[in-house]
Amino acid sequence: MTGGATVGRAGDEPARQRVPVGAGGDGIALRGHPVGAGGGGLARRQEELVRALVAGAAMPAGFDAAAVGATRDALLRKRAEEVARTWPRLAAAAGPGQWARTFSAWAAGRAPQGSLRDGWDFARAHPPRDAAAARELALRELLWAYDGETAPRPRRGPAARLHGGELHLRWRGRAHTLGRR
């Protein structure tokens, strides 16, 4: 398998991923099974397991709890690494070697929303005091409108914001900085 999804989450739209459970029935049936309808409970079982792994739900019956727990922890570590790649200043501000633990403590039980939103939600919940991390957040807020619920959207038109003694300008979808640094 691939360690996967480590490259370029840009262009991947989390908002599009919501498919109702049991929404199968798109007409494809093989060997007489109503595939996708979850007749044998596969859809429900898969959702129970993924919710136990990433969203804090109870462990479904019958699984090796220690092995599933090891997977849950590995998923959190991987998620922390991916968020650190998207939000390097935010991660560095946690202190040397501290990011995975700090982020995981907050992210445990919260369903992943992709590294851009995960880092953004974390930053809003823990407003960074570190100047570089605060700047990273300010530049994202300048370029994107994020309501905390759905995928961030690019902001339109020119804008200027004063942040930490710098003037941040948005011009044609890109950030430009004037001032000290």
Added chain:
Amino acid sequence: MTPLAGRGIGIGWRPEISGFVAELPGLRFVEVVAESLPHSGEPPEALAKLLAAGVAVVPHGVKLSLGGAEPVDPHRVEHLAAAARAVGAPLVSEHIAYVRAGGVEAGHLLPLPRSREAVDAVVANVARTTAELGVPLALEPIAALFDWPDDELTEAAFLTEILERTDALLLLDIANVYANALNRGEDPVDLLTRLPLERMAYVHVAGGRLHEGRYHDTHTDPVPGEVLELLGELCARQRPPAVLLERDGHYPPAAALRAELDALSAATGYPAITGAPAR
């Protein structure tokens, strides 16, 4: 003829190591994470240069969720097909796994129950996918730290039935075979003797490490000697048409990556792609 015949040793192309990859003199194929390719259809410049030099590029999907009970997202299938066209891919690959359910993203590949219902779900989703693809699809069995209590089939029977019913090729990850066998206390060679190895399109090799008594297929650690030995065992039974090294972070110095590529050449008998003298 199998799509990657004669391509030998390759490497997973990632932006962080694109300079290293560009300098490999004997390189004939790479893989690229399909979801990382832009929707516009234009590959990144570094990939375009490889294509112009005759290097085959295989889009490798990680988010299609072929094993989900829910039908695959048509937009994701469309993107995979567009990625294949953009790089003139000889084939594409994806996993026998699911990555989301009920609108919740796992963020990684999750194992399926080895049940008849799961086989049906994979077969249906592969059919939805291949209907849009203009090239063959190879399916990769994953590594997992746990099994489902719902298992009805052996791993070999589960995989063989999926391959037979979908007519897909096999992307065998030898490190996954090693990881699963180690974590289950089984002999990895036993699975090799039961899989339809003649369907192999290519093979993945990656590193991992033991963490709290379990072997994790991290792709961020060196390839263990045991995995290279298992690759040798595989080649003794059936040499795969091509073999690819995957690395997904904590990139080592170029000399260490070159040494890993040369170790794949030594284990398979394929020519070194690093410029190292043939052994």
